Amino acid sequence: MSLPVPRTTDPDSAEFWAGAARGELLVAIGQDGTPVHPPRVTGVNTPVRWVRAEGTARLHTWTVARHTVDPAFPAPYTVVLVELDDHPGVRFAGHLPGTPELYAGMPMRVRFTDRDGTVVPQWIPA
Amino acid sequence: MTSGYAPHRDRCAIAGIGETAYTKRSGMSDLALAVTACTAALEDAGIPAAEVDGIVRNDFDLVTHNELADALGIPNLTYWGINGAGGSAAPAQVAQAVAAIESGQASTVLVFRALNGRSGADRYGQTRRVTDGPLEVGGGSTYDEYFLPHGLAAAGQAYAMVARRHMIEYGTTSEQLAHIALACRERANANPRAQLGHRTMTLADYEAARMISDPLRLFDYCLETDGACALVVTSAERARDGRRPAALIRAVSMATGRAPKGGVLFPVLLRDSYTTFPSAAVAETLYRRAGFGPDEIGVAQIYDCFTITALIQLEDYGFCEKGEGGPFAASGALGLDGRLPINTGGGHLSEGYLHGLNHVVEGVRQVRGESTSTVERNEVCLVTGGSPPASSALILRRDT
Numbered sequence: 160m161s162l163p164v165p166r167t168t169d170p171d172s173a174e175f176w177a178g179a180a181r182g183e184l185l186v187a188i189g190q191d192g193t194p195v196h197p198p199r200v201t202g203v204n205t206p207v208r209w210v211r212a213e214g215t216a217r218l219h220t221w222t223v224a225r226h227t228v229d230p231a232f233p234a235p236y237t238v239v240l241v242e243l244d245d246h247p248g249v250r251f252a253g254h255l256p257g258t259p260e261l262y263a264g265m266p267m268r269v270r271f272t273d274r275d276g277t278v279v280p281q282w283i284p285a
Numbered sequence: 286m287t288s289g290y291a292p293h294r295d296r297c298a299i300a301g302i303g304e305t306a307y308t309k310r311s312g313m314s315d316l317a318l319a320v321t322a323c324t325a326a327l328e329d330a331g332i333p334a335a336e337v338d339g340i341v342r343n344d345f346d347l348v349t350h351n352e353l354a355d356a357l358g359i360p361n362l363t364y365w366g367i368n369g370a371g372g373s374a375a376p377a378q379v380a381q382a383v384a385a386i387e388s389g390q391a392s393t394v395l396v397f398r399a400l401n402g403r404s405g406a407d408r409y410g411q412t413r414r415v416t417d418g419p420l421e422v423g424g425g426s427t428y429d430e431y432f433l434p435h436g437l438a439a440a441g442q443a444y445a446m447v448a449r450r451h452m453i454e455y456g457t458t459s460e461q462l463a464h465i466a467l468a469c470r471e472r473a474n475a476n477p478r479a480q481l482g483h484r485t486m487t488l489a490d491y492e493a494a495r496m497i498s499d500p501l502r503l504f505d506y507c508l509e510t511d512g513a514c515a516l517v518v519t520s521a522e523r524a525r526d527g528r529r530p531a532a533l534i535r536a537v538s539m540a541t542g543r544a545p546k547g548g549v550l551f552p553v554l555l556r557d558s559y560t561t562f563p564s565a566a567v568a569e570t571l572y573r574r575a576g577f578g579p580d581e582i583g584v585a586q587i588y589d590c591f592t593i594t595a596l597i598q599l600e601d602y603g604f605c606e607k608g609e610g611g612p613f614a615a616s617g618a619l620g621l622d623g624r625l626p627i628n629t630g631g632g633h634l635s636e637g638y639l640h641g642l643n644h645v646v647e648g649v650r651q652v653r654g655e656s657t658s659t660v661e662r663n664e665v666c667l668v669t670g671g672s673p674p675a676s677s678a679l680i681l682r683r684d685t
Contacts, residue, residue, distance in 0.1 A: 169424035
């Protein structure tokens with residue numbers, strides 16, 4: 160069963176995925192100096208540069224899937240949502256196998272994983 | 286900007302309501318379901334199809350306005366509208382009908398939702414993702430590339446993450462969520478149309494049910510339903526000439542709230558807060574347009590795709606403070622003799638999931654005094670739509 164891979168060619172996010180392929184977690188910074196997330200061209204704060212984030216974060220929320228919806232992801236597994244330490248408000252989802260012990264605010268760090276040739280940033284307890 | 290200036294106040298009404306049976310397997314096409322519900326609504330209103338000149342559909346509906354007009358024998362449509370996404374639409378569909386009527390683009394508008402949500406190809410609660418080969422996901426301003434590769438596939442998983450965050454921020458508990466499911470089930474037990482009307486539920490039953498997406502259990506989830514419902518919206522004047530008591534539309538409201546992000550569902554997790562829904566912005570405008578606030582509302586139909594969806598709206602619509610939705614629900618407030626009886630037909634959790642439109646139907650029944658659980662304070666009923674990513678609501682009032 161093939162896992163879904165992110166489209167890496169969208170004009171809004173291609174730079175993010177190119178960074179991931181180099182092992183860099185990139186955050187788009189807009190005209191006003193604040194992050195634009197998800198990165199996209201907007202009328203109020205369009206990305207003008209990309210900065211490399213530290214790759215550390217805190218656990219914001221999570222769910223443990225106990226029921227299989229997509230056969231490519233058999234239950235149980237855990238989906239986390241983390242918020243970057245160095246860019247408050249910027250959040251990313253991630254996948255953890257099984258049912259790890261987690262708590263709100265838990266320190267997490269990025270780990271770059273290969274999926275069918277596409278590098279996907281994942282998040283694991285630090 | 287939106288303001289208290291509300292020229293539509295009490296000027297339009299719902300003159301008729303119609304439904305099919307709510308089942309797991311209708312054995313009917315989506316069109317046949319829509320025609321059945323619309324025909325029943327027109328019959329209820331005492332208004333012939335020949336008088337209908339507008340249709341508003343849900344963007345997830347497979348039935349188009351052309352097809353429905355053809356099937357009902359409507360001689361000419363002068364207005365059609367589409368609202369969505371999905372569950373956010375129902376009160377907004379009525380709002381569009383009001384806008385069409387008040388601007389003179391239509392005089393009598395059918396609002397409908399028809400779906401084979403259980404037996405159809407697009408079964409709700411399942412994923413549409415093709416799983417027989419490598420598949421790129423996301424792009425095209427869906428932002429799904431940040432979510433779907435991690436195993437997020439169904440709406441319940443997003444709401445589970447919302448529920449967990451509400452627990453983190455406010456100490457909300459599963460038992461408090463249960464009280465929403467229990468209130469809906471108790472009302473369903475009085476409603477012969479409700480899919481789970483014949484099954485009682487206790488707190489122990491709720492707690493014993495299997496976990497689907499922790500912290501949400503089976504009975505935190507709404508039902509997958511085949512069926513349809515429909516409304517006839519027209520001027521208050523015309524409705525008063527109809528067969529049934531007019532349910533006046535006191536006020537309508539739609540809102541995205543600030544910085545709603547994009548996509549359909551998962552990007553809401555990137556909002557500044559995802560434990561307050563756009564419903565808070567809907568409420569602010571709605572109450573200003575209605576000329577009164579939550580104190581005047583004696584009964585409500587609160588969109589409940591999941592228990593947590595309803596719990597957060599209790600806060601957003603001002604029935605309790607932010608973060609107090611759990612204790613409010615557990616206090617008995619949602620019961621028939623409580624401060625705010627909700628989902629008096631059983632709601633999406635126990636009557637059926639018609640994407641919000643059966644809540645409007647039940648709201649009309651309440652103000653008419655014809656609900657299977659008519660409450661004491663039934664003169665004014667709030668009906669809300671789904672949240673996030675954007676939402677809508679309306680207030681119905683008995684014509685006195």
